[in-house]
Amino acid sequence: xxxxxxxxxxxxxxxxxxxxxxxxxxxxxxxxxxxxxxxxxxxxxxxxxxxxxxxxxxxxxxxxxxxxxxxxxxxxxxxxxxxxxxxxxxxxxxxxxxxxxxxxxxxxxxxxxxxxxxxxxxxxxxxxxxxxxxxxxxxxxxxxxxxxxxxxxxxxxxxxxxxxxxxxxxxxxxxxxxxxxxxxxxxxxxxxxxxxxxxxxxxxxxxxxxxxxxxxxxxxxxxxxxxxxxxxxxxxxxxxxxxxxxxxxxxxxxxxxxxxxxxxxxxxxxxxxxxxxxxxxxxxxxxxxxxxxxxxxxxxxxxxxxxxxxxxxxxxxxxxxxxxxxxxxxxxxxxxxxxxxxxxxxxxxxx
Numbered sequence: 001x002x003x004x005x006x007x008x009x010x011x012x013x014x015x016x017x018x019x020x021x022x023x024x025x026x027x028x029x030x031x032x033x034x035x036x037x038x039x040x041x042x043x044x045x046x047x048x049x050x051x052x053x054x055x056x057x058x059x060x061x062x063x064x065x066x067x068x069x070x071x072x073x074x075x076x077x078x079x080x081x082x083x084x085x086x087x088x089x090x091x092x093x094x095x096x097x098x099x100x101x102x103x104x105x106x107x108x109x110x111x112x113x114x115x116x117x118x119x120x121x122x123x124x125x126x127x128x129x130x131x132x133x134x135x136x137x138x139x140x141x142x143x144x145x146x147x148x149x150x151x152x153x154x155x156x157x158x159x160x161x162x163x164x165x166x167x168x169x170x171x172x173x174x175x176x177x178x179x180x181x182x183x184x185x186x187x188x189x190x191x192x193x194x195x196x197x198x199x200x201x202x203x204x205x206x207x208x209x210x211x212x213x214x215x216x217x218x219x220x221x222x223x224x225x226x227x228x229x230x231x232x233x234x235x236x237x238x239x240x241x242x243x244x245x246x247x248x249x250x251x252x253x254x255x256x257x258x259x260x261x262x263x264x265x266x267x268x269x270x271x272x273x274x275x276x277x278x279x280x281x282x283x284x285x286x287x288x289x290x291x292x293x294x295x296x297x298x299x300x301x302x303x304x305x306x307x308x309x310x311x312x313x314x315x316x317x318x319x320x321x322x323x324x325x326x327x328x329x330x331x332x333x334x335x336x337x338x339x340x341x342x343x344x345x346x347x348x349x350x351x
Contacts (some may be wrong), residue, residue, distance in 0.1 A: 030054040031075035033065050034133075035082045038163040038191050041204050042134035042156045043081040043106070045211035049153065050146045054079075056208065058201045062086040062323075069096060077102040082133035084109035084325050090118050097122035106137045108166070110310040111325030131168030134160035138170065151177060152214030155186075159217070162187045165329070190217040192236070193226035195267030230267075239265045239272035247276060253348045254282035254302070258289045270298045278302040284309070284351040288340065294322075295340045299347070301329035307350050316343060 030051040034040040036058035044056045055075070059065050065083045069092045072078075078096060083089070084107065097103045097120055104124040105112070108131065116125055128136035135157040141147040151173075158174035161167060162183055174183055194204060203222060210220045217223045230236065242263055248255045254277030265272050270287050277285035283303040289296045299309045309331035313324030317333055320342070324333030335343055 026055050026072070027074040028053060028055040029074075029076045030079070031068075031072055031077070032056040032079040032081065033059055033068055033083060034079075035059065036194065036198070036201065036204055038187065038194070039082050039132050039134050039160045041190065041194065041208055042132070042160040042211065043137045044205070044208035045156060046134065046137045046141055046147065046153065047079060047081075048209050048212040050141050052209075052212075056205055058204050059083065062089045065089060066092045069093070075101065077104070079104050079106065081106045081137055082109075083107065085112040085115045085118075086323055086325070090115065093123050094120045104140075106133060106140055108133045108136055108164075108327075109325065110308075110327050111314055114314075128168075131166040131170070132157065132160035132164040135166070135168045135170050150214060155183070155216075156211055158183055159187045159190065163191055186217045189223055189227045192230040193217070193223040195235075196226040196230055198267050235266040236268060236272070239268040240276050242266075243272050243276040247273075247280065249277075249280050249282050251348045251351065252281065252283045252303075253351045254280055254285045255344065256285070256287045258287070262289065270300055274300040274302050283307075284347065286344070286347060288344075290337055290340065293337050295335055295337045295343075297324075297333045297335065297340075297343065299326075299331045299333075305351055307347075312347065312350060316346065 032044055032047045032054050034043050034056065040058055047054055047056065057068050059068065062083050062085070065080060066088050069078065078101060080093065080103070093103050093105065103122070104126065105119065106126040108128045113127055113129065116127060119125060126136055126140045138147070138153055138157045142149055147153065154170045155174045155178060157168065157170040161171040197203065207220055207223055211217065242265055243256060246256055246263070254273065256273050270285065273287050274285045283301065283305040284307065285300045285302050287298045299313065301309060308328045310326040310328055313326065313331045313333040317324035317335060320339045321336055322334045324331065326332055
């Protein structure tokens with residue numbers, strides 16, 4: 001059975017793997033901190049093209065980024081890419097910049113746009129709306145003269161745009177040159193590949209270095225091998241079936257609630273949830289992972305809705321704790337478990 005083309009729905013994905021190498025003994029001058037998904041991997045490739053010896057850490061959250069920033073006392077230049085601003089991250093970035101460390105923030109999250117004014121003048125800020133963080137990173141390095149304009153790199157930014165369901169001139173130009181079908185195929189290669197072992201940051205860094213040379217993801221041997229493994233094992237289809245067996249739909253909100261016995265979604269997480277939720281006619285998909293006193297929540301828009309998910313979770317967590325934010329159609333939150341019922345009631349009513 002052919003694998004469905006998953007980029008033609010409104011799917012997103014949720015929490016990623018922990019960063020590798022938290023040790024503070026790495027004394028490289030440039031430290032890049034980014035996410036571990038396609039947008040982060042492509043972003044790191046542009047950094048490798050400019051700083052071949054950079055240290056790159058792939059993080060699941062702003063909390064992990066703060067930990068890395070505080071531990072690394074050697075780096076002279078930090079790049080924060082695709083990591084949404086939180087109060088602790090803002091405070092840490094300002095402290096680093098005031099201490100003489102160069103700090104560059106490159107992001108496209110709505111919460112960052114809302115709070116970027118809280119960063120001090122010493123923090124270099126590059127914000128983008130509508131496109132991927134990778135596209136913003138490429139534009140930044142090109143404007144600075146660190147990278148020459150290149151179709152090989154621009155098509156990678158277009159791949160990140162496809163996965164993020166954004167748009168930019170990189171995507172428009174790449175579609176004209178290569179066609180949407182080729183770009184979607186390459187996006188699927190890279191996205192499926194990192195999900196095979198979501199904690200493998202060695203793979204992410206090696207892939208980023210290879211992509212920095214301007215190759216397509218499918219031309220990276222390990223990406224190709226991992227992609228074929230995912231296809232041969234039917235992981236995408238199996239993940240969707242596991243979602244269908246547990247999904248509950250209420251008032252056009254699709255809820256997947258994990259308890260103590262969390263079934264594996266084979267690396268696809270909210271991506272599989274979003275695909276199935278859209279089939280069921282839901283406008284919003286919500287994944288809840290409750291662990292003791294805390295609940296992690298990922299939200300994705302699956303249809304037309306006036307609800308701004310990023311704004312919703314930020315307002316909720318501002319009032320009830322702990323932290324939340326994201327994009328209008330993709331957001332995440334960490335809240336106290338005692339507030340979970342209220343959170344779900346409000347999202348169901350609002351959607």
